Amino acid sequence: MLSNIPQDQLQPRLQILVYILAALAVTILMYDQYYQGLYPLVLSNAIAIPAFLFSAIFIYINRDRDTYAWVNYPLILLLVLLALYQLPRYPQLMIHYLYAVPLFSYFCLPILHATLFNFLVAAAVIVIVWTDAGTAIGLRTGTNYLLLVVSAWCFAYLTQLKSESLKRMALTDPESSAYNARHFQNALEREIARSETTRQSVSLIGLVIEDYQQLIDLHGKWVMQQLLPNFVGRAQEQIRAADEVFRLEKDKFVLILPHCPEDGAIILMERIKRNMQSHTWKPVSEIELATAAVSWQPGEDSGDLEKRLEMKLKKQKRASLQLAAFDE
Structure with missing residues (x-):
């Protein structure tokens, strides 16, 4: 069920769930601390519960906006300050409390911000423990905390690399490195919606490599796979x-050109066609292109615009075949 939710919607939902569970865990912890007579800890932890619930x-409320993320900064800062405040009085309890901060921070904050924040926390822990318990214990405590920070950083970095790799695989064509057809529909609908709002033009340029199958038969599939990334680049x-x-x-390749009228798209199309056809593509030597350009018209949806481009490309290919037959 969660796998069907887009990542930009999944992250705030996970944070909401984690914050509610954290508030519940702190409530249970407060009960145990009250039972043991640790009343100052009960009072300080009581501040964390409304902070978690407010953040959730x-x-x-702001799950569909980018502004939701900033609330994580004051929340984590508040939790760390509460722990550092109680650290001299309850060193063993608060050290174990602080050991959860690296994982929590890398879950809520960007990697760079979380790393800088954790190094500052490590420095504060070393200074406080050094002052109260001596050099050896202070260095040992700071080293243990930094080891947790490094482990959490490695996990967060590998998770980010995996996410970026999966996103790239989902959006791009593996042979050419261009965006794929699935992403084309989403991108075109997005640009049309933006054009309806801003009253700016959006245009498409179609590029079709003529006799593509013959080029594969002549030069081999591997050669064409090497040519496509260079073509896109x-x-x-x-x-x-x-x-x-x-x-x-x-x-067939299509270019989406936001804020570009049709006459500008036609000029760009001719320049691209000239450049591509005059370039030497080793070992293919040269390629021929069928090209067309269309601009979005009010009232059209993405399917209508794509059909108009396809009709122009077919018309261009027929004209090229007729011209080739006439030259013979």
Whole structure:
């Protein structure tokens, strides 16, 4: 069930769940501390419960906005300050309490921010324990804390690499490194929705490698697989940073051009076509392209715009075949 939730929606939901469970755990811990007569700890931990619940409610209200993440900073800072405040009086209890901070911080904060925060906490722990219990215990405690920080950092970094790798595999075509057809639909719908709001144009450029199957038969599939990333890279060199290249079929690529009118798309299309066809693609030597450009019109959806582009590409290919037959 959770696997069907997008990652940007899954993270705030997990944080809400963890904060509620943490508030419950602190409540149970307070009961045990009250039973043992540790009344100062009960009072300090009582502050953490509304902090957890407030953060959970805030994240739930702002779960669809990017602003929900900032509440994690004051929450973790408050928890650490409470532990450091009680550290001289209850060193053993608070040290074990602080050992949970690295995992908690890497779960809630960006890796860089969590790392800097944990090094500052480690320095504070060393100074406090050094002052109260001596140099040896202070260094040992700080070393243990830093070992936990390094372990948590490795886990968080590997998790981030895995997430980025899975995202890249889900969005890109493995042969050409261009975005894939599934991502094309989402990106085009996003740009059309943005154009409806901003009244700015969005255009598409279609590039079809002509006689693609013949090139495979002539040069081999491996050669064409080596050519495709270079083809996409050369196309990306001629477009803006906001423009994106997609591979919809084995021989068809489409460029999405936000804030670009049709006349600008046509000029860019001709420049790309000229550049691609004049380039020497070793060992293929040269390639021929069928190209077309269309611009979004009010009232069109993504399917209508894609169909218009496909019709123009087919018309261009028919014209090329007729011209080739006439030349013969």
